[in-house]
Amino acid sequence: MILEDFMNASPVNFFAVETIKKCLTEAGYKEWKAGEPCPEVKSGDKLFSTKNGSAIFAFHMGRKTLAEGGMRIISAHSDSPCFRVKPNAEIKCEGGLVKLNTELYGGAIMSTWMDRPLSLAGRVVLAGECMTEPVVRLLRINRPILTIPNLAIHFNRQVNDGVALSKQKDMLPVLTTVSGERGEVNGSILKTLVAEELGVKAEDILDFDLYLYDTTPAGRVGLHGELIQSGRLDDLSMAHAGMEALLADGETPEVTKCLAIFDNEETGSQTKQGAGSPFFASLVQRLVARQSETCASHFEDFAMCVERSFMVSADNAHAWHPNYSEKYDPTNHPVMGGGPVIKYNASQKYLSDAVGASVFMQACKKAGAPYQTFVNHSDVAGGSTLGNILSSSFPVKGVDMGNPIWGMHSVRETASMQDHENCIKVFTAFYE
Numbered sequence: 001m002i003l004e005d006f007m008n009a010s011p012v013n014f015f016a017v018e019t020i021k022k023c024l025t026e027a028g029y030k031e032w033k034a035g036e037p038c039p040e041v042k043s044g045d046k047l048f049s050t051k052n053g054s055a056i057f058a059f060h061m062g063r064k065t066l067a068e069g070g071m072r073i074i075s076a077h078s079d080s081p082c083f084r085v086k087p088n089a090e091i092k093c094e095g096g097l098v099k100l101n102t103e104l105y106g107g108a109i110m111s112t113w114m115d116r117p118l119s120l121a122g123r124v125v126l127a128g129e130c131m132t133e134p135v136v137r138l139l140r141i142n143r144p145i146l147t148i149p150n151l152a153i154h155f156n157r158q159v160n161d162g163v164a165l166s167k168q169k170d171m172l173p174v175l176t177t178v179s180g181e182r183g184e185v186n187g188s189i190l191k192t193l194v195a196e197e198l199g200v201k202a203e204d205i206l207d208f209d210l211y212l213y214d215t216t217p218a219g220r221v222g223l224h225g226e227l228i229q230s231g232r233l234d235d236l237s238m239a240h241a242g243m244e245a246l247l248a249d250g251e252t253p254e255v256t257k258c259l260a261i262f263d264n265e266e267t268g269s270q271t272k273q274g275a276g277s278p279f280f281a282s283l284v285q286r287l288v289a290r291q292s293e294t295c296a297s298h299f300e301d302f303a304m305c306v307e308r309s310f311m312v313s314a315d316n317a318h319a320w321h322p323n324y325s326e327k328y329d330p331t332n333h334p335v336m337g338g339g340p341v342i343k344y345n346a347s348q349k350y351l352s353d354a355v356g357a358s359v360f361m362q363a364c365k366k367a368g369a370p371y372q373t374f375v376n377h378s379d380v381a382g383g384s385t386l387g388n389i390l391s392s393s394f395p396v397k398g399v400d401m402g403n404p405i406w407g408m409h410s411v412r413e414t415a416s417m418q419d420h421e422n423c424i425k426v427f428t429a430f431y432e
Contacts, residue, residue: 003420004218006240007230011121011213013054013078013263014138016236020056020243020261024048027247029058034279038286044252049283053123053136054078054263055273057283058246062256065291066284067301069255070308072431073396074245075275075386076238076315077265080231081106081409083113083171085120085210090189091172098189099172100146102212106266110165112411113212117144118173122210124194134206137198144215145193146173173212214411226337226417233405233413235265237420238314241403245427257431265315265386275390284394310359311398312430313351313387314423316415317341317374319404332375334404337416339370340423343385343400351387356399360430367429369422372404 001009001023010016025031029046032039039047041061048058055078062069083102091099104110119141126135148171153159165171175189188202194210195202218230239261246259264274272279285302292298320333334341342357343350364371376382387400403423406414 001240001244003228003237003240003417004220004230007218007232007236010232010236011119011140012082012211013080014123014209015121015140016078016232016239017050017054017056017261018138020058020239021048021050023243023247024056024058027250029060034283038290041287041290051277051279052263052271052273055279056259056261057280058259059287060246060253060257062253064255065301066256066288066305067291068304068308070305070310071256071258071284072253073258073260073309073311073398074242074427074430075260075262075311075313075390076242077235077262077269077275077386078239079106079263079266080234080236081108081266083108083173083212085122085190085208085212087207093174098175100175100190102172104167104171105211107409109407109410110167110171112407113171113214114148114150116147116411117215118146118148118212119144119215120146120210121213122208124198124208124210125206126200126204127206137200139194139197139208139210141193141197142215146175146212148173216412220417221414227414228417228420229412229414231411231413233415234316234408235314235402237405237415238316238402238423241420241423241427242314244424245431248424248428249432253431260390262386262390269386269389275386276392278393280390281394306394306396309396310356311351311387311390311396312360312427313385313390313398313400314402314427315385315400316402316405316408316413317343318408319406319416321406327377327380329375329377332373334372334374336404336406337418338372338404339419340364340401340426341372341374341404343374343402345376345382348388349382349384350400351391352399352401356397359397360399360401360426363426363430366432367422367425369426371426374404 009019032047032049043063045061050056084105086101089100121140124137128135221227262275264271269275288302289298292301403419
């Protein structure tokens with residue numbers, strides 16, 4: 001699947017995981033439901049497991065056992081900054097217009113969401129036969145039904161001088177067409193709309209996790225179409241690169257290959273499906289136990305697996321911006337098209353050290369791809385990512401890296417297609 005198609009198929013985290021799940025299934029991977037016993041595993045087996053419908057973990061078992069060879073892991077995350085719809089969301093206004101009450105998810109550049117064709121995507125929960133196992137349906141409204149209108153400059157003369165935006169006042173989306181004749185269930189236009197889209201009874205809808213997304217599809221820009229613009233490149237482009245590398249060679253590997261796509265990185269990873277959860281370590285422990293000769297030995301085998309594993313934590317990096325060169329470190333500022341980026345931080349916000357970086361450098365050399373380095377300008381605070389958070393429960397050697405992009409956390413980000421192609425090559429070489 002090409003990157004543009006993957007991005008267009010993945011408006012929110014749930015759809016990203018569903019898309020990956022479909023690709024894995026087509027490639028012969030079998031689903032292991034985490035609530036069921038771990039299956040017997042042998043070399044060459046391909047399996048995956050999901051958590052919350054928004055995180056997914058795939059394993060292609062190697063000829064060496066996990067204790068003997070560890071794993072080669074590529075990790076990324078499925079979530080991106082956006083706006084989540086609150087319960088009881090409708091706010092009725094004059095002229096028959098309705099606003100939706102939302103809250104900010106993650107650190108979005110809020111102004112970029114204004115005056116854009118927006119819609120809704122996420123999951124809807126319906127009543128099922130068992131109270132603790134409700135029915136979950138994915139929902140994507142493919143047409144633009146919402147917009148967050150800007151205030152005219154005539155009423156806001158300072159807008160080009162920088163205006164602080166209120167998440168509660170300025171960023172509420174408006175339903176573009178609301179008819180007084182439209183049917184409503186218990187006064188809820190939104191629930192009526194969701195029921196119609198899914199073809200279900202409105203009274204069967206218990207709750208939902210719905211998010212705004214920009215309906216503008218991914219597309220190429222640049223004189224030669226060398227750049228891609230899309231929402232959610234951070235971090236779905238890395239998830240896509242990892243998936244493509246995992247599926248590049250169907251032959252049984254020497255060492256187990258693993259793709260780990262977590263959720264909620266943008267809000268700190270401290271959820272059951274995030275990198276701060278013990279879920280991933282638990283999955284690996286269960287796989288190790290299946291390969292261990294005795295119950296007592298699997299604790300030792302798991303420890304050996306961790307020590308012999310290596311992780312590439314893939315989360316995008318900041319490309320040098322020609323209009324803001326003063327924001328970047330003078331000697332470590334990656335450029336568009338210059339190759340994947342190794343990220344360093346003296347305060348250990350990134351997993352990278354000399355050992356981990358050298359492993360990634362060798363993978364780049366093997367793939368025939370260039371690499372770059374990123375360090376924050378010492379007067380500019382940077383962010384963090386998956387690597388160190390995951391290593392608190394799975395203390396693995398590794399490196400933090402990503403491709404350079406512009407406009408990180410904008411509703412539309414920009415990346416180099418050459419960097420993406422090189423990243424897939426490097427990930428493939430790493431797995432080999």
